[in-house]
Amino acid sequence: MRQVSVIGSSKASEEEYEFAYRLGKELAKRNLVVVCGGRTGVMEAVCKGAKEEGGLTIGIMPSYDGHEANPYVDIKVNTGMNWNRNPIVVASSEMVLAVGGNYGTLSEIAYALILGKYVVGYKTHKVEGVEQVESLEEMLKKVDEFFGGRL
Amino acid sequence: MRQVSVIGSSKASEEEYEFAYRLGKELAKRNLVVVCGGRTGVMEAVCKGAKEEGGLTIGIMPSYDGHEANPYVDIKVNTGMNWNRNPIVVASSEMVLAVGGNYGTLSEIAYALILGKYVVGYKTHKVEGVEQVESLEEMLKKVDEFFGGRL
Amino acid sequence: MRQVSVIGSSKASEEEYEFAYRLGKELAKRNLVVVCGGRTGVMEAVCKGAKEEGGLTIGIMPSYDGHEANPYVDIKVNTGMNWNRNPIVVASSEMVLAVGGNYGTLSEIAYALILGKYVVGYKTHKVEGVEQVESLEEMLKKVDEFFGGRL
């Protein structure tokens, strides 16, 4: 199974939510397993989209019992480590997709770059090393290029 | 999806390996997702058994890249935290099954009990709060009783 | 600076509290820095004793802000990781002293043994690899033997 991590704010704007929802659908169509922080906002949207296309979703949860998981998380990995679970979210995939995001997302981008992951972002933090895209289509092209070479 | 955690030594005896392998098969037949530490020994055996019955296996890995995963791990959750990943293994299921085990397993049993999990053990540490069983059949009976009430 | 970790229940009996308090005094007299989980019970007692003799105390705190520290903790190391901070408590010293204790202490003993630490216990879990002593004097003798060779 090939995994892709999707990161973004728990308080997504309507546009970010829609973007992440459509992204989730497309990732599931490509048989990619979605790894995320398991909560609301971008995390919920990408899981919802993935589930509607029969995908598998993994939530790396802040709590010990996963009570805060959105309803579209299949597998809850309960860490009990609060925000310290962020590095695990990005370490668990080779490619990281960022959609918007606040400081939590910034910490995940930083860890992704420490770990040498390929990070593609849409309307996210302008950090050197992140490849910025302007549309879902452009992001999916990056996904296809990346995983295409690994099939 | 319902998850069950299986813990035990990375250096299993032949009998422990066989026990865990057969356990993996039975858990997969019950559609239970197997969560484990992702490495060798009992972890490998339970994943191997689960995969032979079409089950899904999750490995909570010590490293950042999951290179040490056994070949039967479907989803690698890469923590980069070495042994500190142990609490995550047991926090991610409601029921924890211990097969043999050394100090790593003891730490997981301790965390499972801290977190109020139901722990059933076969030839494992004699810790108050762990329900000890003498056979695979007895362990599976406990599994059925536990998850039966939750279906 | 030489560090020693003291572990034990946050709900100590009167005898355990007194034992840990006297232990803290003796460790401080030996210029040993006390590392502990920073909370109540045995942790509070050992810090209190150490402070009364001018010692230095380090609390590895479960929370992000250390609000739960006992009043005798000098340095709060705030982890935000709840019980997952336990391995850090024992990794931060070469010698680990256990006084009584419940499942949290058991997890720390297990990690101490994984990491090859020298563990001496008083009325604590009977785990192979832990050296059990019957009195404070006997524990201090072990401390002197251990650190004596390192001065």
Add this chain to the structure above:
Amino acid sequence: MRQVSVIGSSKASEEEYEFAYRLGKELAKRNLVVVCGGRTGVMEAVCKGAKEEGGLTIGIMPSYDGHEANPYVDIKVNTGMNWNRNPIVVASSEMVLAVGGNYGTLSEIAYALILGKYVVGYKTHKVEGVEQVESLEEMLKKVDEFFGGRL
């Protein structure tokens, strides 16, 4: 004891090293305990400066045994968590001082802001919420204003 966290790259430029070294001296003169990641570069420089003025230094180490600590770390807190120890570095103080820095520092800045810490930076990442200063004098003025109100 009042703690201040200093973050920055393990590969400091000569100017950053000098800045951090002088910063360490000034923090120690103010009786502030220095918390850092315990390694080379900015971390080493700030510890070295602090020690020369009789200060106390805490290193939150990536490894389980602290072998990578610079020689000016007094207290080694060994985490075994590699880069995942970064949030602990910033959670353990109310004020965070950043000097230069790469992705590791960026992750620490992000965590500091998540946790609501006051972050002052010199030639560091331009992140909203970080107060940027142009000189050591300006940074020390912020330190004095912050801790002055708490004495």
